[in-house]
Amino acid sequence: MAASLQNQSRLLSLPPELRNHIWEVVLTVPGNREHGKVTLSLANSTTSIPSKPNVHLCSVLAILQTCRLVLSDAEAMFYHLNFIRFHARDSYEVNGLLHLLHGLSVKRRAAIENLTLVVHIDKEAVTAIRHCSWSRLPRLRGLQLEIADLEYYTLPNLHAAFEAGFSWSEMERALGGLNPLEEFELVSGRHCSEGKKQILAHWEAKMAAMVVRSSAFGDG
Numbered sequence: 208m209a210a211s212l213q214n215q216s217r218l219l220s221l222p223p224e225l226r227n228h229i230w231e232v233v234l235t236v237p238g239n240r241e242h243g244k245v246t247l248s249l250a251n252s253t254t255s256i257p258s259k260p261n262v263h264l265c266s267v268l269a270i271l272q273t274c275r276l277v278l279s280d281a282e283a284m285f286y287h288l289n290f291i292r293f294h295a296r297d298s299y300e301v302n303g304l305l306h307l308l309h310g311l312s313v314k315r316r317a318a319i320e321n322l323t324l325v326v327h328i329d330k331e332a333v334t335a336i337r338h339c340s341w342s343r344l345p346r347l348r349g350l351q352l353e354i355a356d357l358e359y360y361t362l363p364n365l366h367a368a369f370e371a372g373f374s375w376s377e378m379e380r381a382l383g384g385l386n387p388l389e390e391f392e393l394v395s396g397r398h399c400s401e402g403k404k405q406i407l408a409h410w411e412a413k414m415a416a417m418v419v420r421s422s423a424f425g426d427g
Contacts, residue, residue: 219276230281233270235288245285246292247307283318286311292323295335296355305338321349325396327356328372336381349390350418354407357395362402369410382417391415 218226236245268285271278293307294300304324308316322339326332332352339347360368369375393411395403 219274223280226280227284230270230277230284231288234268234281234285245289246294282312283314285318286315287318287320290321290323291319292325292353293335294325295331296325296327297331298334301331301335301338304335308338308343316344317346319344320346321351321390322347323351323353325353325355328354328360328368330372330374330377332372333374333377333381336378337384340384341386345386347386348388349392350385350388351390351392351394352414353394353396355396357399357403357407358397360403362400362406365403365406366409369406378414379417382414385418387420388415388418389420391419 218229221229271282293304295304322344324332324335324339326335336350339350341347357365391411391414393407393414395407399407
């Protein structure tokens with residue numbers, strides 16, 4: 208936007224506090240903080256949103272391309288306001304995760320506070336967590352691992368699958384590379400039995416003990 212047009216804009220002449228409120232309304236996905244998540248995909252760069260299933264990420268962020276003032280105001284807001292979700296179920300998707308993180312500006316990566324990784328119970332989940340290290344996501348405070356293949360495991364072998372599939376010693380090192388978190392969750396991508404929920408809860412507690420600040424449990 209030319210400087211002369213920018214000076215004539217009623218929107219851009221508003222005080223910064225009012226402009227920021229407008230950017231928040233524009234860039235916040237409806238219902239995102241309750242049940243929806245914005246899924247970033249290397250393949251198609253689209254959002255996957257319950258209320259807006261066909262919204263393209265580029266159209267959501269198009270406002271940032273209008274002028275430098277809007278970019279300066281709102282560049283990081285989308286990533287700060289919404290819960291971001293990445294698929295990391297195989298080596299292709301994990302490499303895509305790394306590519307996407309590298310493609311985001313430092314300012315946008317620093318704005319990501321809540322992240323969901325959709326993973327299988329295998330070593331690729333460990334690699335995906337490593338990609339979310341403190342150096343890449345310095346302000347990450349909430350991490351959720353959504354297990355996409357839980358339905359394929361029977362109850363008796365699920366514990367063994369976690370122990371072997373996650374390569375536990377490597378998982379410990381990967382989690383150790385994260386900033387101390389305020390929240391950590393291990394959830395199923397689909398409905399599962401009470402028995403499987405109990406196993407998830409066991410492993411969630413075991414993993415959270417390594418990454419969640421003690422104050423989050425009320426110990427501080």
